[in-house]
Amino acid sequence: MQHKKLSQIAVNGLLNENPTFRLVLGMCPTLAVTTSLINGVGMGLATTFVLFCSNLLISLLKNIIPDKVRIPAFILVIATFVTIVEMVMNKYMEGLYQALGLYIPLIVVNCIIFARAESFASVNPVLPSMVDGLSMGLGFTAALAVLGSIRELLAYGKLGGIVLLGEWFPGIAMLGTAPGGFLTLGLCMALFNYVYGRVTEARAHKKQAKAKEENV
Amino acid sequence: MPKVKNEMVRCVVVLSAIALIAGVLLGFFSQLTALTEEDIRLRTEKKIAAIYSLSNLTELEGAEDDNIGGFYKGSNESGDVYVVIATGAGGFGGKVQMYVFIQNDQIVRLGAGSHGETPGTSDKAFSGTHYQKYYGVNILENSFALGGEGENGVDAMTGATYTSTAVNNAVNNAIAYYRANR
Numbered sequence: 001m002q003h004k005k006l007s008q009i010a011v012n013g014l015l016n017e018n019p020t021f022r023l024v025l026g027m028c029p030t031l032a033v034t035t036s037l038i039n040g041v042g043m044g045l046a047t048t049f050v051l052f053c054s055n056l057l058i059s060l061l062k063n064i065i066p067d068k069v070r071i072p073a074f075i076l077v078i079a080t081f082v083t084i085v086e087m088v089m090n091k092y093m094e095g096l097y098q099a100l101g102l103y104i105p106l107i108v109v110n111c112i113i114f115a116r117a118e119s120f121a122s123v124n125p126v127l128p129s130m131v132d133g134l135s136m137g138l139g140f141t142a143a144l145a146v147l148g149s150i151r152e153l154l155a156y157g158k159l160g161g162i163v164l165l166g167e168w169f170p171g172i173a174m175l176g177t178a179p180g181g182f183l184t185l186g187l188c189m190a191l192f193n194y195v196y197g198r199v200t201e202a203r204a205h206k207k208q209a210k211a212k213e214e215n216v
Numbered sequence: 217m218p219k220v221k222n223e224m225v226r227c228v229v230v231l232s233a234i235a236l237i238a239g240v241l242l243g244f245f246s247q248l249t250a251l252t253e254e255d256i257r258l259r260t261e262k263k264i265a266a267i268y269s270l271s272n273l274t275e276l277e278g279a280e281d282d283n284i285g286g287f288y289k290g291s292n293e294s295g296d297v298y299v300v301i302a303t304g305a306g307g308f309g310g311k312v313q314m315y316v317f318i319q320n321d322q323i324v325r326l327g328a329g330s331h332g333e334t335p336g337t338s339d340k341a342f343s344g345t346h347y348q349k350y351y352g353v354n355i356l357e358n359s360f361a362l363g364g365e366g367e368n369g370v371d372a373m374t375g376a377t378y379t380s381t382a383v384n385n386a387v388n389n390a391i392a393y394y395r396a397n398r
Contacts (some may be wrong), residue, residue, distance in 0.1 A: 177336060
């Protein structure tokens with residue numbers, strides 16, 4: 001039972017409640033840093049680390065933190081982990097640190113992290129909170145990777161910094177800008193939700209048919 | 217009343233404890249990830265190499281100046297090249313750092329360092345088209361004037377006037393330092 005619940009939580013973050021395509025959370029970094037695959041993955045992994053650690057700690061401390069000061073306490077915990085990520089990135093990943101710039105400290109106010117702390121980690125045990133943080137983070141990373149890949153490929157003809165489309169490809173420069181980010185996000189979100197809707201519908205039909213068969 | 221007081225004390229104690237632990241943790245990581253002088257030197261040299269390929273790069277001793285972040289000398293097939301890393305005020309996001317490469321008393325290459333300018337909007341002021349305006353002018357006799365006429369007159373890039381001003385100020389600071397310390 002516990003195993004089933006954990007796997008359900010893991011799938012939730014990646015698909016059913018994907019923070020970018022289903023919950024539409026964390027739009028600021030999503031639009032700002034997905035100009036390339038590496039930037040998208042870098043931001044996604046940094047957010048995953050913060051989500052995982054803050055969910056873990058908040059779940060551990062949920063009975064100690066008084067309800068009245070839970071929001072400043074959560075912010076304090078999240079800001080600590082974000083600052084650690086920023087310091088480590090500056091030391092060991094200078095290129096990525098320069099590319100992400102201001103958006104690293106802004107992870108503190110990323111609503112995905114705060115939403116999971118408030119709605120999940122503060123009311124659930126440690127293990128499910130850890131799984132939730134990890135799956136939400138990986139769902140966010142996957143979404144940023146998809147958006148970053150599409151924008152980098154179509155705007156600059158590159159993927160992960162490697163030139164894939166030759167000089168014949170003129171590049172759609174607009175996709176590298178903020179309006180291009182909105183456009184790509186909208187199209188990806190529509191496609192994701194269309195496919196998700198069809199799959200869910202098919203599953204429901206299958207379940208109904210099976211139930212009918214059993215009744216007969 | 218005592219219950220309310222107790223709750224307040226509990227809130228203060230819990231928040232203080234979390235803040236204290238966070239402070240200790242951040243202090244530890246700050247020590248662990250602090251950049252050494254060697255790290256900074258390597259990064260500067262890497263940045264210089266990314267803008268303009270030079271051999272025998274050495275750091276030079278120069279006078280202390282708040283606007284100068286480094287003074288280097290290297291060489292290529294045409295002779296010695298001086299590199300002045302200078303900042304200029306007036307940008308939209310504060311000071312702008314520029315790498316100024318000087319050979320035979322003329323600027324031969326410019327490159328952007330750290331700055332807080334808006335990506336996209338400021339790109340024109342950091343473009344080769346804008347940098348070209350500074351190349352090939354004898355800098356012992358001239359400083360650059362934004363909007364001025366003649367060979368030392370530089371037009372600001374439309375839509376990036378603040379950034380152009382900061383770039384121009386950085387270049388002039390680099391020139392002044394080069395004249396005094398070469």
